[in-house]
Amino acid sequence: STSPTPAEGSVALAVVPGDGIGPEVTAEALKVLEVAAPEGLKFEQTHYALGAENYLATGEVLPDSVLEEIRRADAILLGAVGGKPNDPNLPPGILERGLLLRLRFELDHYVNLRPSRIFPGAVSPLSADVLAKGDVDFVVVREGTEGPYTGNGGALRVGTPAEVATEVSVNTAYGVERVIRDAFARAERRPRKKLTLVHKTNVLVNAGSLWWRLFEKVAAEHPDVATDYCHIDAVMIYLATDPQRFDVIVTDNLFGDIVTDLAAAITGGIGLAASGNVNPDRTAPSMFEPVHGSAPDIAGQLVADPTAAILSGALLLDHLGHPEAAARIEEAVVADLAARTPGAQRRTPEVGDAIAARL
Amino acid sequence: STSPTPAEGSVALAVVPGDGIGPEVTAEALKVLEVAAPEGLKFEQTHYALGAENYLATGEVLPDSVLEEIRRADAILLGAVGGKPNDPNLPPGILERGLLLRLRFELDHYVNLRPSRIFPGAVSPLSADVLAKGDVDFVVVREGTEGPYTGNGGALRVGTPAEVATEVSVNTAYGVERVIRDAFARAERRPRKKLTLVHKTNVLVNAGSLWWRLFEKVAAEHPDVATDYCHIDAVMIYLATDPQRFDVIVTDNLFGDIVTDLAAAITGGIGLAASGNVNPDRTAPSMFEPVHGSAPDIAGQLVADPTAAILSGALLLDHLGHPEAAARIEEAVVADLAARTPGAQRRTPEVGDAIAARL
Ligand SMILES: CC(C)[C@H](C(=O)O)[C@@H](O)C(=O)O
Ligand SMILES: CC(C)[C@H](C(=O)O)[C@@H](O)C(=O)O
Numbered sequence: 001s002t003s004p005t006p007a008e009g010s011v012a013l014a015v016v017p018g019d020g021i022g023p024e025v026t027a028e029a030l031k032v033l034e035v036a037a038p039e040g041l042k043f044e045q046t047h048y049a050l051g052a053e054n055y056l057a058t059g060e061v062l063p064d065s066v067l068e069e070i071r072r073a074d075a076i077l078l079g080a081v082g083g084k085p086n087d088p089n090l091p092p093g094i095l096e097r098g099l100l101l102r103l104r105f106e107l108d109h110y111v112n113l114r115p116s117r118i119f120p121g122a123v124s125p126l127s128a129d130v131l132a133k134g135d136v137d138f139v140v141v142r143e144g145t146e147g148p149y150t151g152n153g154g155a156l157r158v159g160t161p162a163e164v165a166t167e168v169s170v171n172t173a174y175g176v177e178r179v180i181r182d183a184f185a186r187a188e189r190r191p192r193k194k195l196t197l198v199h200k201t202n203v204l205v206n207a208g209s210l211w212w213r214l215f216e217k218v219a220a221e222h223p224d225v226a227t228d229y230c231h232i233d234a235v236m237i238y239l240a241t242d243p244q245r246f247d248v249i250v251t252d253n254l255f256g257d258i259v260t261d262l263a264a265a266i267t268g269g270i271g272l273a274a275s276g277n278v279n280p281d282r283t284a285p286s287m288f289e290p291v292h293g294s295a296p297d298i299a300g301q302l303v304a305d306p307t308a309a310i311l312s313g314a315l316l317l318d319h320l321g322h323p324e325a326a327a328r329i330e331e332a333v334v335a336d337l338a339a340r341t342p343g344a345q346r347r348t349p350e351v352g353d354a355i356a357a358r359l
Numbered sequence: 360s361t362s363p364t365p366a367e368g369s370v371a372l373a374v375v376p377g378d379g380i381g382p383e384v385t386a387e388a389l390k391v392l393e394v395a396a397p398e399g400l401k402f403e404q405t406h407y408a409l410g411a412e413n414y415l416a417t418g419e420v421l422p423d424s425v426l427e428e429i430r431r432a433d434a435i436l437l438g439a440v441g442g443k444p445n446d447p448n449l450p451p452g453i454l455e456r457g458l459l460l461r462l463r464f465e466l467d468h469y470v471n472l473r474p475s476r477i478f479p480g481a482v483s484p485l486s487a488d489v490l491a492k493g494d495v496d497f498v499v500v501r502e503g504t505e506g507p508y509t510g511n512g513g514a515l516r517v518g519t520p521a522e523v524a525t526e527v528s529v530n531t532a533y534g535v536e537r538v539i540r541d542a543f544a545r546a547e548r549r550p551r552k553k554l555t556l557v558h559k560t561n562v563l564v565n566a567g568s569l570w571w572r573l574f575e576k577v578a579a580e581h582p583d584v585a586t587d588y589c590h591i592d593a594v595m596i597y598l599a600t601d602p603q604r605f606d607v608i609v610t611d612n613l614f615g616d617i618v619t620d621l622a623a624a625i626t627g628g629i630g631l632a633a634s635g636n637v638n639p640d641r642t643a644p645s646m647f648e649p650v651h652g653s654a655p656d657i658a659g660q661l662v663a664d665p666t667a668a669i670l671s672g673a674l675l676l677d678h679l680g681h682p683e684a685a686a687r688i689e690e691a692v693v694a695d696l697a698a699r700t701p702g703a704q705r706r707t708p709e710v711g712d713a714i715a716a717r718l
Contacts (some may be wrong), residue, residue, distance in 0.1 A: 165566045
């Protein structure tokens with residue numbers, strides 16, 4: 001079932017811990033989820049060994065039968081997937097396209113949701129002058145099923161001096177309108193009610209025109225939402241010098257990928273950035289994962305910060321219809337961050353324990 | 360003639376002041392160029408009224424006859440083009456595609472060069488902790504004639520719920536190898552000799568594979584250059600938290616557009632960012648322009664900072680074979696920046712005069 005509020009009693013949770021630090025941070029997210037869950041709500045976890053390690057051992061990325069099992073879950077919690085950089089046995093894209101993106105596309109995760117907030121106590125790389133302008137608290141609604149991520153494109157005469165390689169960004173009125181509608185609805189629920197479209201309409205004129213026209217059309221139905229447009233390059237400048245100007249951003253798959261990593265960096269690092277791959281129509285389970293990768297360089301040492309995974313668990317609870325439980329996790333994280341001693345290094349389970357203890 | 364060191368005596372300079380603050384900053388760049396030029400070198404300027412204003416008045420963007428005239432110049436100095444945002448008479452892309460990009464493509468500006476350095480006295484939005492890690496001084500070599508900028512793509516059933524719009528990124532071995540070779544040569548001439556390829560090989564697997572293979576191939580011919588690879592999303596994090604790691608970056612047209620605006624922001628703002636659209640084979644004149652736009656909101660007030668235009672003039676002199684004169688301009692700018700009083704606003708010609716006076 002993928003109903004908004006699954007029956008008290010039991011949530012079928014597909015867990016994909018993945019590689020590297022993935023299993024370490026997922027364990028803490030699960031620990032906190034169990035404690036935060038409303039009384040009577042139980043998670044029935046099924047763990048799936050998917051990722052680089054599994055691929056190297058079995059040659060399989062995501063068997064159809066596993067996908068069909070996962071499709072029947074209420075929600076998915078993912079840690080991180082990815083092997084050692086430049087492993088010759090792991091061609092670039094094999095896990096990304098075959099596992100991560102396949103899940104997003106097959107389960108129609110058209111809203112890739114990435115809240116970006118500078119929590120008190122978080123260490124931002126921005127200057128005191130920039131931070132003094134006010135609180136930074138915005139959310140990026142990244143389209144998740146179209147754009148340059150569709151795998152369209154190809155190559156001709158590979159390996160010769162005459163090689164041509166193409167990548168095709170595919171944008172449909174169907175796909176663009178639904179994510180824009182979702183973003184307007186989210187903007188409407190926030191106090192500032194402001195939505196910024198990010199694109200590159202002055203160069204990518206076909207896709208840009210489609211995004212722009214549908215944005216204008218849906219805007220007319222939401223006169224209470226203030227709207228704004230920014231080229232992707234200008235957004236770089238604003239995120240570095242005036243991130244306070246943003247409330248909700250809606251953008252395409254690739255621009256969203258880029259914007260959200262910068263957003264994560266300026267709000268205190270990828271160790272805090274959570275994300276939801278959401279199917280708002282609930283025709284398939286949504287998937288929640290930290291924005292960070294598997295960080296093979298620090299795997300096994302239990303030094304990874306599990307906060308992003310824990311906050312992804314909060315997004316999961318919110319999506320399942322438990323906003324109060326989600327808010328409790330966020331409050332516990334805020335309290336934990338505020339209490340951190342700069343320079344002091346806690347082990348991964350210690351962070352999870354500390355956050356769970358505050359619940 | 361487009362020879363590396365045009366005859367002493369005379370450089371045929373095509374000047375496109377453009378719109379908004381374009382003419383204001385171009386006037387200062389020309390003022391400084393005249394003073395900085397080596398003895399005996401004269402600029403024979405031909406000014407071309409191209410841009411939004413001209414288009415609105417005449418309906419023409421870049422007549423073929425004008426292009427052919429410009430093609431015979433030794434170099435081009437461009438201010439900025441672009442009209443008021445959302446002017447219904449200026450469809451998005453008309454000037455960008457028809458003028459700026461047409462010049463870059465027609466004149467084969469395959470190296471879009473964007474130096475990024477935090478000058479002493481410049482105000483960076485990065486924190487003291489990040490800046491304390493060391494000097495920031497890198498250059499981005501952005502491909503200028505391929506990628507998603509080719510204008511390939513189209514739209515079907517426009518304006519209906521079944522609309523499909525595509526943008527095609529075109530990458531050729533010919534185009535990718537030549538820009539990578541240029542970047543290696545530039546890295547080789549710098550003290551740190553480090554080159555980072557930026558792409559998204561894990562998702563854009565066709566183009567990514569081409570870029571990666573040619574990068575590896577050319578790297579093998581340059582064992583003295585240290586190489587590195589970064590996904591475009593990871594670059595966002597590094598530019599915000601550790602920009603010191605970069606020396607030379609080579610990347611595609613769209614990623615380069617995005618990276619260089621963030622680079623401009625962190626190094627003290629778009630008011631300082633210069634660029635060269637370079638044809639290294641000298642089969643046509645190269646074009647030098649500030650990274651900033653025409654800023655119609657502040658046009659006519661003479662408050663724009665002409666430093667980016669002035670530094671673009673330095674890149675022009677360097678390209679014409681006068682590196683000492685270029686270095687003198689840069690030194691004058693460094694001295695001017697160091698002497699700026701925070702908060703004090705000088706008028707555009709005052710900044711030009713102050714920099715010219717230091718030469
Ligand atoms: C790993 C990669 C395919 C993925 C993406 O590009 O979407 C990641 O960067 C992300 O942002 O979730
Ligand atoms: C104006 C626009 C076409 C241009 C680009 O995208 O290249 C600008 O942003 C730049 O970086 O020079």
